[in-house]
Amino acid sequence: MTVAEKSIEAKATAVKRVVGLIWHHRTLYLMLLPGIAWYVVYNYFPMYGLSIAFKDFKIGLGIAGSEWATPIYANFQRLFSSPRFPIVIRNTVLISLYRIGYGTLASLLIALLLNETRHYWYRRIVQTLNFAPFFLSWVVVYGIFLGLFSQQTGFISRWVRQFGGTMPPLLQSVSHFRSVLIGSAVWKNAGYGAVIYLAAMSGLDPSLYEAARVDGASRLQLIWHITLPGIRGIIILLLILNIGSLLMAGFEQVFVFYNVRVYDVADIIDTWIYRMGLERLDFTVSTAMGLFRAAIGSLMMIGANALAKHWGEGSSLW
Amino acid sequence: MVRTGWGDRIFDIIVNLLLAALALVSLVPILAVVAASVTPYSEVLKHGGIVLFPRQFTFDAYRQLWSYPRMMNAFKVTVYITAIGTILNLLLTALMAYPLSRTYLPGRKIIMSVLVITMYFYPGIIPRYWIVKTTGLINSIWAMIIPSLISTFNLMILVSYLQTLPSELFESARIDGAGEFRIMWEIALPLAKPAIMVIGLLFSVGQWNSYLQPLFYVPNRDLWPLQPVIREILRATDALEPDPTLTVPTVTMQMATIVFSSVPILVIYPFVQRHFTKGLLLGAIKG
Secondary structure, three states: OHHHHHHHHHHHHHHHHHHHHHHHHHHHHHHHHHHHHHHHHHHHHHHHHHHHHEEEOHHHHHHOOOEEOOOOOOHHHHHHOHHHHHHHHHHHHHHHHHHHHHHHHHHHHHHHHHHOOOHHHHHHHHHHHHHHHHOHHHHHHHHHHHHHHOOOOOOHHHHHHHHHOOOOOOOHHOOHHHHHHHHHHHHHHHHHHHHHHHHHHHHHOHHHHHHHHHOOOOOHHHHHHHHHHOOOOHHHHHHHHHHHHOOOHHHHHHHOOHHHHHHHHHHOHHHHHHHHHHHHHHHHHHHHHHHHHHHHHHHHHHHHHHHHHHOOOOOOOO | OOOOHHHHHHHHHHHHHHHHHHHHHHHHHHHHHHHHHHHHHHHHHHHHHOOOOOOOOOHHHHHHHHHHHHHHHHHHHHHHHHHHHHHHHOOOOOOOHHHHHOOOOOOHHHHHHHHHHHHHHOOHHHHHHHHHHHHOOOOOOHHOOOHHHHOHHHHHHHHHHHHHHHHHHHHHHHHHHOOOOHHHHHHHHHHHHHHHHHHHHHHHHHHHHOOOOHHHHHOOHHHOOOOHHHHHHHHHHHOOOOOOOOOOOOOHHHHHHHHHHHHHHHHHHHOOOOHHHHHHHHHHHHH
């Protein structure tokens, strides 16, 4: 046998081994098949659809039939020179940062309070009530917001009026709109966010607390010197991961709450893509924005994960 | 051994008071909305707004809702996409999770990373819209089910749960001559019931609350589920400006629609809350 023949034979046996392995596990692969097919069609084909960003896209011609844009980055030029672009990016980042900051603080505070009460039944009732808004839809939360703050009939507006004040039109006001977004997001999600912190707190070693008590530490000192340092790892990890998805500012909520009057402070990447793409049918520039976000977003995610590995005390995403 | 001095007692009182405030902050807005939906309009006018404990009750708004064909139709669509969607989701998720939890499956790591990438690389709504259109789902009820059929996050919860089950169980079944499919169906899935409950509940809440999908993919409003319909009702009219076709004031109607659409969730919720908490932790520990 020559060397070539040998290598061909080696390849043949390798192929045979792989085929044999697959055949051996054929039931498992068959089980995976429908799901994989779904992933290919609904998650990987859209990635091909991103090529619209580089095309002179004509709906009638389809993606493959449309010419490449000249120059190839023409749609990005249009995107970056749009006067809305910096506004939309700024809004997205700001809304995300506020959301992460206030959301983390609220969840931590709730978890600390729940962790401190000694009455188990009381803790369960409060937690059940506090967790409930998480399951309401954004549309319903919007409705509740109207019920509370609508200028004429709102429950809280009525109180404000009784004490001689007037309720500003919160949803129409450029200076209040972001607070409305963050406030309602905290109301809906803080209880949910507290669950993880609470679990981390209940995993802390009770003997630490006992020792500190013997040394005469007050309850506040226990929180400051044992509880908070004990869950520092998970706080940092969640913060970093949240920062990784900074360019996702909560599409559905903003979309339900916003209106033309507050576009300057409320318009985020997704709402802009929606209006440009599905309303004005400018598919190319909106896809370019989508690709821009996906690229920056996944870089940030990779960076966040590396940071989490470094600082998050061993835990990371993958 | 542990002293419980005055400082501690004051601390306890403050903690419990703050917790009570927390519970009220979550509860009162919901109560106010429920109250508004049963308050007669005369009461609203008299007090100049919604009150928490109205002196009179009326269920006119709900009666009106009941005979409002658009609302009832939307309710049916919501029930349909929630039921069918959840069943299909659980089926596909289980079928994927079992093989992916078998560490001896060749190529498992590659497949897993191909799936996980989709969680972090989001192409945005235009390419999504394009694929939904290409697969012919636009304006069909399936547009609200198929494009979001599998949640990678939920899938990973189930995979990691299946991995925690003792492998001896599976081995002994295999020695008894059971094939992979039977092992999955008769051993793995029954044991994974808690995790399946959790992901089923999470998914069905997502379907029930589905808002953007119908809005993007279903221009035909007769096929809309509850959320987009309610959004239109909330947006359509300024509060206090009565709709001539309705005998009940708009604000009362609005509040009744949001109560009506949330009742199923809030009724089931207290019974399943524990499972949710557990499931979230499953996901978190995995992450």
